Amino acid sequence: EIVMTQSPATLSVSPGERATLSCRASQSISSNLAWYQQKPGQAPRLLIYGASTRATGIAARFSGGGSGTEFTLIISSLQSEDFAVYYCQQYNNWPYTFGQGTKLEIK
Amino acid sequence: QVQLQESGPGLVKPSETLSLTCTVSGGSINHYYWSWIRQPPGSGLEWIGYIYYSGSTNYNPSLKSRVTISIDTSKNQFSLRLSSVTAADTAVYYCARHFREGAPYFDYWGQGTLVTVSS
Numbered sequence: 001e002i003v004m005t006q007s008p009a010t011l012s013v014s015p016g017e018r019a020t021l022s023c024r025a026s027q028s029i030s031s032n033l034a035w036y037q038q039k040p041g042q043a044p045r046l047l048i049y050g051a052s053t054r055a056t057g058i059a060a061r062f063s064g065g066g067s068g069t070e071f072t073l074i075i076s077s078l079q080s081e082d083f084a085v086y087y088c089q090q091y092n093n094w095p096y097t098f099g100q101g102t103k104l105e106i107k
Numbered sequence: 108q109v110q111l112q113e114s115g116p117g118l119v120k121p122s123e124t125l126s127l128t129c130t131v132s133g134g135s136i137n138h139y140y141w142s143w144i145r146q147p148p149g150s151g152l153e154w155i156g157y158i159y160y161s162g163s164t165n166y167n168p169s170l171k172s173r174v175t176i177s178i179d180t181s182k183n184q185f186s187l188r189l190s191s192v193t194a195a196d197t198a199v200y201y202c203a204r205h206f207r208e209g210a211p212y213f214d215y216w217g218q219g220t221l222v223t224v225s226s
Contacts, residue, residue, distance in 0.1 A: 043201055043216035043218060044216060046206075046213060046214050087151065091211040095154055096211055098151055099151070100150075
């Protein structure tokens with residue numbers, strides 16, 4: 001099973017600033033990575049797939065990058081609604097697995 | 108707009124079977140893959156398994172001996188059964204739709220339903 005490791009566990013950033021979240025795979029997953037945003041009491045929402053393609057309706061301030069084992073999600077200018085938990089998910093090998101999440105909190 | 112809704116008991120006794128149904132509205136269940144995912148309180152996400160509208164399935168090896176996912180295309184529903192539950196199976200259970208064939212990430216999710224395993 002591929003283990004997905006996200007860092008940091010918690011990231012404190014001020015509104016308007018840039019946030020960089022990391023996700024590492026225990027083996028190469030090519031670009032078969034998705035990112036989700038989850039707010040309290042809600043289901044996750046798809047942000048990015050194919051490591052860098054924004055899902056429909058996702059703001060341009062969200063961008064994804066990386067391939068192989070190292071991936072990043074960048075939020076260029078944080079808005080109040082962006083403070084949430086973010087998960088990465090690999091879909092290269094079954095069972096598909098998620099990272100443990102990064103909580104993005106207001107500084 | 109596609110909507111998914113989980114339904115089933117919120118409390119299950121240890122050693123019994125957890126049964127949930129996901130009803131899909133606003134779109135057809137045909138020609139898509141559908142998954143069950145769970146999230147223990149305060150924890151991350153775990154993929155339980157998925158089913159194609161044709162009925163073919165794939166289960167997480169960690170749960171495979173206890174999981175059955177089925178589909179009823181006439182009702183636009185698919186279901187999860189998890190046997191011999193323990194407290195470790197307490198979680199919010201989500202159903203979700205795969206983006207498309209060959210793209211196992213999720214564009215539509217149910218709101219989730221909390222299932223507690225307790226006597």
